Amino acid sequence: xxxxxxDLLVWSAGAAAGMLVTPVPWKLLxxxxxxxxxxxxxxxxxxxxxxxxxxxxxxxxxxxxLRVRMAAGxxxxxxxxxxxxxxxxxxxxxxxGAHQLNWHSRRMxxxxxxxxxSSWPEAHAALTKASEEGRTVVIDGYxxxxxxxxxxxxALKRGGSYQVVLGSETRGLRPYENWTGVPATxxxxxxxxxxxxxxxxxxxxxxxxxxxxxxxxxxxxxxDADDPQFRLIQIESSLSRTAARAWKWISIVEGSESTxxxxxxxxxxxxxxVPARGPIPAVTVSDAAKRSGLTADQIQExxxxxxxxxxxxxxxxxxxxxxxxxxVVLGSVGKKGGIVGRSRRDPARVTADKSISGAxxxxxxxxxxxxxxxxxxxxxxxxxxxxxxxxxADWLLPAPGFLEDLTDVPSPPSAxxxxxxxxxxxxxxxxxxxxxxxxxxxxxxxxxxxxNIIHGRCAEIFRQRAGTLYGREIMPVAQIASADKLEEQLxxxxxxxxxxxxxxxxxxELKQWPSLAAAAExxxxxxxxxxxxxxxxxxxxxxxxxxxxxxxxxxx
Amino acid sequence: xSARYGMVxxxxxxxxxxxxxxxxxxxxxxxxxxxxxxxxxLTPMLVRRxxxxxxxxxxxESFIPILCMHCEHDTPCVKVCPQQAVEVDKATGIVMxxxxxxxxxxxxxxxxxxxxxxxxxxxxxxxAGMEKSLNPGVSVRMRGVVEKCNLxxxxxxxxxxxxxxxxxxxxxxxxxxxxxxxxCPTGAIHFGNLADPNDPVSREARSPNAFRLLARIGTExxxxxxxxxxWVRALAESNAGREPEVQHG
Numbered sequence: 061x062x063x064x065x066x067d068l069l070v071w072s073a074g075a076a077a078g079m080l081v082t083p084v085p086w087k088l089l090x091x092x093x094x095x096x097x098x099x100x101x102x103x104x105x106x107x108x109x110x111x112x113x114x115x116x117x118x119x120x121x122x123x124x125x126l127r128v129r130m131a132a133g134x135x136x137x138x139x140x141x142x143x144x145x146x147x148x149x150x151x152x153x154x155x156x157g158a159h160q161l162n163w164h165s166r167r168m169x170x171x172x173x174x175x176x177x178s179s180w181p182e183a184h185a186a187l188t189k190a191s192e193e194g195r196t197v198v199i200d201g202y203x204x205x206x207x208x209x210x211x212x213x214x215a216l217k218r219g220g221s222y223q224v225v226l227g228s229e230t231r232g233l234r235p236y237e238n239w240t241g242v243p244a245t246x247x248x249x250x251x252x253x254x255x256x257x258x259x260x261x262x263x264x265x266x267x268x269x270x271x272x273x274x275x276x277x278x279x280x281x282x283x284d285a286d287d288p289q290f291r292l293i294q295i296e297s298s299l300s301r302t303a304a305r306a307w308k309w310i311s312i313v314e315g316s317e318s319t320x321x322x323x324x325x326x327x328x329x330x331x332x333x334v335p336a337r338g339p340i341p342a343v344t345v346s347d348a349a350k351r352s353g354l355t356a357d358q359i360q361e362x363x364x365x366x367x368x369x370x371x372x373x374x375x376x377x378x379x380x381x382x383x384x385x386x387x388v389v390l391g392s393v394g395k396k397g398g399i400v401g402r403s404r405r406d407p408a409r410v411t412a413d414k415s416i417s418g419a420x421x422x423x424x425x426x427x428x429x430x431x432x433x434x435x436x437x438x439x440x441x442x443x444x445x446x447x448x449x450x451x452x453a454d455w456l457l458p459a460p461g462f463l464e465d466l467t468d469v470p471s472p473p474s475a476x477x478x479x480x481x482x483x484x485x486x487x488x489x490x491x492x493x494x495x496x497x498x499x500x501x502x503x504x505x506x507x508x509x510x511x512n513i514i515h516g517r518c519a520e521i522f523r524q525r526a527g528t529l530y531g532r533e534i535m536p537v538a539q540i541a542s543a544d545k546l547e548e549q550l551x552x553x554x555x556x557x558x559x560x561x562x563x564x565x566x567x568x569e570l571k572q573w574p575s576l577a578a579a580a581e582x583x584x585x586x587x588x589x590x591x592x593x594x595x596x597x598x599x600x601x602x603x604x605x606x607x608x609x610x611x612x613x614x615x616x
Numbered sequence: 617x618s619a620r621y622g623m624v625x626x627x628x629x630x631x632x633x634x635x636x637x638x639x640x641x642x643x644x645x646x647x648x649x650x651x652x653x654x655x656x657x658l659t660p661m662l663v664r665r666x667x668x669x670x671x672x673x674x675x676x677e678s679f680i681p682i683l684c685m686h687c688e689h690d691t692p693c694v695k696v697c698p699q700q701a702v703e704v705d706k707a708t709g710i711v712m713x714x715x716x717x718x719x720x721x722x723x724x725x726x727x728x729x730x731x732x733x734x735x736x737x738x739x740x741x742x743x744a745g746m747e748k749s750l751n752p753g754v755s756v757r758m759r760g761v762v763e764k765c766n767l768x769x770x771x772x773x774x775x776x777x778x779x780x781x782x783x784x785x786x787x788x789x790x791x792x793x794x795x796x797x798x799x800c801p802t803g804a805i806h807f808g809n810l811a812d813p814n815d816p817v818s819r820e821a822r823s824p825n826a827f828r829l830l831a832r833i834g835t836e837x838x839x840x841x842x843x844x845x846x847w848v849r850a851l852a853e854s855n856a857g858r859e860p861e862v863q864h865g
Contacts, residue, residue, distance in 0.1 A: 089719065090699070094716045101739075102740060103741075104755065104756060110752060137751055140801075153639075284628040284629055304632070304679075598638065
């Protein structure tokens, strides 16, 4: 039989058609699919056992309890610690991706000097020379840590100055410091005992204070209830995430918070809704109504609502004497459910001013936010784990990143009570880094090291025999066998909680109503919005969802 | 083991913080995707902001976390997949996505009424060294495949291994908690076995304020929502991802 060209074509076409009804092409497709999903350049996670360690977050001063899953010496996952009595297992969204921050593309990896590449010995020599030649100003963002103590010792030994940059929660407490003499860093908000919280634009459910503290409190006592155990009243110009979940949202004209606070105080005093305390503000209800966009009736109704369920606590988004004075009128200062003083008084600190004169060197710790850019003729040594975009510092010095160095966590800025935790170095540094405290100790060996300060603080807690340790189990300090045992537990992620705050430990009286001009009413707040360093996965929040506008977009 | 794992999400407790989204992405080794947008990103858990459509003081907003609904009946994605890359696990009720089988045809994305499926438009990549921070329990998926929430299946496996090592047939419910549930700071997301009438989640799913998205299409989702707000419940029958076209009371 002769095979023709036509036979060959027919056979080929038939084979091709027949192949489609066999599993072969589908199997081939399947195999190609599997094969193409295993390219050698696609990273695969290491197949190693996972161990869990506890620590505290050091991204901000709140020090939330962390449960860190570690594989091959690297953190591979972060979750909250439910045993932590402050955060109770909650974290902010950024903490869940924080373990990736150390490889962020903006990680500071080398010493830079005026745009060029430099080295640690050169930076060491330059800071040594500058600190010997003149006054050194050291600026700290998280005062109260062991590292802060090193920074302060260095500044004072060299005849310089130790200054602090306070967060907005602590700045909100500054008026009370001026009126009572109690340092703002020793004051706190007793949210747990308040029955009405009046927030003037403070993002209480969006990153204010310790993230877990208020959100857990709100979820337990206020959410999903028509008449909640405590009422959250949000006074704000826009429907923020806090306003969306508040018991009441009062929409006002932006920048009228001080006037409204004064107007509310006047109604409270004139209608005898509270016992008369201090001077009557000059602002009338109609002034407040005109400025805030509310009606006089609405302001009077709001004042009655606030007075109906006390203790009532007014919280401002930043330093605002008028809102602080409203708390005085409400009788919420130095009282349970209001502004309370912690049992341990910190010394009063000098708040850093951006304009620094008469200094030879300025050392800016990595804890200081990037929006603090000193305006000075001095040589600026700026420590940072991640590059925040500043080119104004003479020296940019790479600092340890997330969980890369030993530090301690004193009481969070807005907390009512004392606490203490230790965050050990759980992971190797991904760059050649040193903290400001480490560099200063290497310059002046007479300074007490961070390890020794932490050791001393643990011994002090043990000596006082007060408070409770929350670790894998809850144990009063009085039952712990030795200071070393206590320190060991703190290094393993336990947190010490001191005795409850002494509510009535100070008095606050107003001689005159604060000037409204002194209140921080900043309609251009977006221009001053600090651009935080975000974990890479925060793109889920900022680019891939409608939840938030990115800070950069807000600024544009 | 025979369970029907599901969730009840209390919308009145959701503050829209996004912790669930970030925790989900970290747990499941979702790459950071610098070029991704709201349309092209990989967000197996996506919190959407919705409103009652009014303006001024009358405006109300809520946050609805959207994830794979793990449909029980006529699961749309399972029905259209030419590769059998999607199937409902009979032992758990979890709708499983097998990226190894996926061809990337995206029929399932078209079929999903909840827009809860995402396509890998890019090779998974991380900045140098960051691959060390990947979760060892979850494989990285390749460009060209569809992915979605699988209720943290790796955590279920870990719980099953732990139970097996202890000689038990059933897992301890405390050992299997998806990352989003663990991360929620207000406890708005509850997870449990809907097949167990005594499970708290099962009881919550039967509460008068519980509802499911697009219940009318009859896919029987295993993700329930809860809200006291009538306008939120009314949204459940429209597209939860968009602003409502009509105003709700």
